[in-house]
Amino acid sequence: MLTADRSARYTMPPTASFPPYDYDVAVIGAGPAGMTAAIRTRWVKSYKSVPCSTVLIDGAGLGGLAKWRSCMLTGPSFHLPGSEVVGHFRQDIEDLEIPLITSHVVNIDFEGPVKTVYTESGAVVRVLAVIIATGFRTLCNEQDYLQHIAITYMGYEFFAELLCNFFNLEGRHTVVVVGNEFTRNLVDLIESCNNGRHQIIYLLNTNTHNPQLPQATGAVIQGKIMRYEGDRSLEGIRIMTKDAGEQFIPCSKVLLDYNSYELAPLYEFDVSPLKKTVRGFIKVDREMRTNIAGVYAAGDVTGLYATVGRAIGDGIVAGFSAYQDIFKLKFKQQPCLFAYAARDIKITPGFKDLPRLRPHLKPKVIVSSGRAARLAAEYAAKHQLPADTLARLVAACNGVHSIAEQRAVFNLEQSVVNNLIEFLVEKKAVALHR
Numbered sequence: 001m002l003t004a005d006r007s008a009r010y011t012m013p014p015t016a017s018f019p020p021y022d023y024d025v026a027v028i029g030a031g032p033a034g035m036t037a038a039i040r041t042r043w044v045k046s047y048k049s050v051p052c053s054t055v056l057i058d059g060a061g062l063g064g065l066a067k068w069r070s071c072m073l074t075g076p077s078f079h080l081p082g083s084e085v086v087g088h089f090r091q092d093i094e095d096l097e098i099p100l101i102t103s104h105v106v107n108i109d110f111e112g113p114v115k116t117v118y119t120e121s122g123a124v125v126r127v128l129a130v131i132i133a134t135g136f137r138t139l140c141n142e143q144d145y146l147q148h149i150a151i152t153y154m155g156y157e158f159f160a161e162l163l164c165n166f167f168n169l170e171g172r173h174t175v176v177v178v179g180n181e182f183t184r185n186l187v188d189l190i191e192s193c194n195n196g197r198h199q200i201i202y203l204l205n206t207n208t209h210n211p212q213l214p215q216a217t218g219a220v221i222q223g224k225i226m227r228y229e230g231d232r233s234l235e236g237i238r239i240m241t242k243d244a245g246e247q248f249i250p251c252s253k254v255l256l257d258y259n260s261y262e263l264a265p266l267y268e269f270d271v272s273p274l275k276k277t278v279r280g281f282i283k284v285d286r287e288m289r290t291n292i293a294g295v296y297a298a299g300d301v302t303g304l305y306a307t308v309g310r311a312i313g314d315g316i317v318a319g320f321s322a323y324q325d326i327f328k329l330k331f332k333q334q335p336c337l338f339a340y341a342a343r344d345i346k347i348t349p350g351f352k353d354l355p356r357l358r359p360h361l362k363p364k365v366i367v368s369s370g371r372a373a374r375l376a377a378e379y380a381a382k383h384q385l386p387a388d389t390l391a392r393l394v395a396a397c398n399g400v401h402s403i404a405e406q407r408a409v410f411n412l413e414q415s416v417v418n419n420l421i422e423f424l425v426e427k428k429a430v431a432l433h434r
Contacts, residue, residue: 018434019114020400021126024052024326026117027133028105031064032082032308033299033315034133035089040319041131041326042096042366043428045340048353050331052323053366053399053431055125057117059104060139062090066308067143068151073308082308096428097367101125104138110273110292113329128329128434129322132282132290132297133315136261136306137205138268140227148234148252152186152259159186163193166255174199174250176237178225179257180206180264186257187215201249203239205266223247224266228254265301277303288318296322330434331355354425357403357418362433364399365424372397372429379423390420397424399433 027038034056041052058064065071066082073080093100103121108130117125142149150166152159167175175198177183177190183204194200200218203225204211213220223241228234229248236250264280275283275291281303288296298314300306320340327335334343336353365372376394380387393410401409407417424430 019112019126021114021128021433022053022399023055023125023127024431024433025054025129025131025322026115026125026127027054027056027131028058028108028117029064029133029135029299029301030056030058030060030062030100031133031135031299031311032066032085032089033135033301033311033318034058034064034131035062035086035093036312036315037131037133037296037298037319037322038098038315039089039092039096040316041129041323042098043092044323044335045337047338048426049335049337049428050327050354050425051366051428051431052326053364053433055099055101055127056093057101057103057105057119057125058139059102059120060141060143061102062086062093062100063143064135064139068146071308073312085308085312097371105269107269110295113294115294128326129294129296131288131315131318131322132271132295132301133299133311133318134267135265135300136258137266140225142228142256145228145230145234145254148228148230149254149256151256156259159189160193163189163255166253167194167197169198169253172198173252174201175253175255176201176203176249176251177255177257178203178205179260180204180266181208181211182260182263183257184213184215186259187213190255191215191217201251203237203249206264262300262306265303279303286317287321288314289321294322294325327355330361330432331358354422357421357432359404359407360402360434362399362402363397363406363421363424364431364433365394365397365429366431367429369395372424375424375427375429376420379420383419385416393417393420394424397421397430399431 025041027034038054038056042054044051063086066086071082073085101123103119105117106120107118109116114126115130202213202216202220204222205224223239226238226240228237234252236248239247277283282297282301284290284297284302288298290297296318298318299311324335372394373391376390377387380390389410393406407414
């Protein structure tokens with residue numbers, strides 16, 4: 001994980017009271033909504049903008065449901081596979097060097113101007129903004145066993161055909177149906193299509209105490225899937241139950257009742273401070289802001305129409321909203337986003353899209369050290385400046401030391417430091433922390 005270096009010997013000025021943080025933005029969930037939100041906060045737009053330092057967090061890696069064969073961007077005359085959409089976003093994330101923490105989020109401290117995100121792996125990040133894009137439910141390693149997993153999709157009338165095909169297996173097998181309390185709507189059809197041929201285990205991940213499925217012939221367990229296991233083919237699932245802890249269930253197929261999660265989403269961390277709809281989805285305004293300043297939500301987790309296209313749009317909107325709020329916090333003015341968010345301002349000779357660099361801002365390199373060094377060398381050669389000094393200055397841009405501190409430490413004129421930082425900002429290689 002990339003975090004700010006706190007081992008340097010220089011300290012913040014005593015007048016600086018804003019709490020330290022690691023990134024401007026943490027995006028939780030790396031499906032289409034999360035990926036586009038991260039890209040937008042980091043890239044912003046092609047011409048002259050101050051990028052955010054952004055981190056993605058998702059235990060299942062990049063792509064979300066869009067990696068699955070049933071998800072695609074469609075219209076009457078075209079079908080663009082979700083994997084192809086994800087491929088473009090993945091390339092952008094790699095090019096922009098947006099870090100990914102491959103772990104599940106277990107808790108978020110929403111209090112104060114700096115939010116703290118805690119992960120299952122132990123990584124902790126402090127940020128100015130959190131964008132929640134976790135979808136209907138958190139994924140694990142389903143991608144590795146898709147040939148053994150079925151998902152409810154297409155339409156309610158289609159479910160009968162789907163389930164009959166699902167249970168059309170030679171011999172007798174153990175299959176697991178994963179859902180929540182709304183799986184009760186599907187039990188009769190499941191039992192009818194199975195017709196006693198296979199053993200069924202119902203795994204319900206829900207906050208409802210002791211959920212019941214009266215029509216079910218198999219065991220009903222309350223818990224969640226931690227991971228799928230098996231060498232080449234699915235041999236079983238590792239689950240965590242509320243009563244018995246971690247267990248392994250041998251099985252050869254899994255049915256994910258996504259329709260149940262479309263009625264009530266599942267959260268892996270406490271979202272009680274956020275206002276939600278009757279069905280439990282996170283309430284947002286049209287700019288994807290929640291009731292807590294600095295917290296946004298995008299995609300399926302908001303409970304609106306579940307499409308790849310809308311998830312992408314939500315992510316862009318959430319990203320822009322987070323960006324605008326962070327920009328105002330840092331620079332006390334609105335960002336220049338041109339056509340994305342036109343402003344009624346007078347354009348005079350010498351107008352600048354980039355804000356004035358204030359001495360208390362803390363530059364943070366958000367690209368690889370090698371790339372940053374090459375940019376510093378390019379700038380030094382062009383302006384006939386000492387390359388070694390500029391290289392050391394850039395290497396010290398870790399989001400901890402202010403521009404004023406950098407000038408003092410390296411004994412450089414204000415214009416030299418400011419112009420170099422502005423050059424790196426335009427190259428989207430440096431973010432400016434408060």
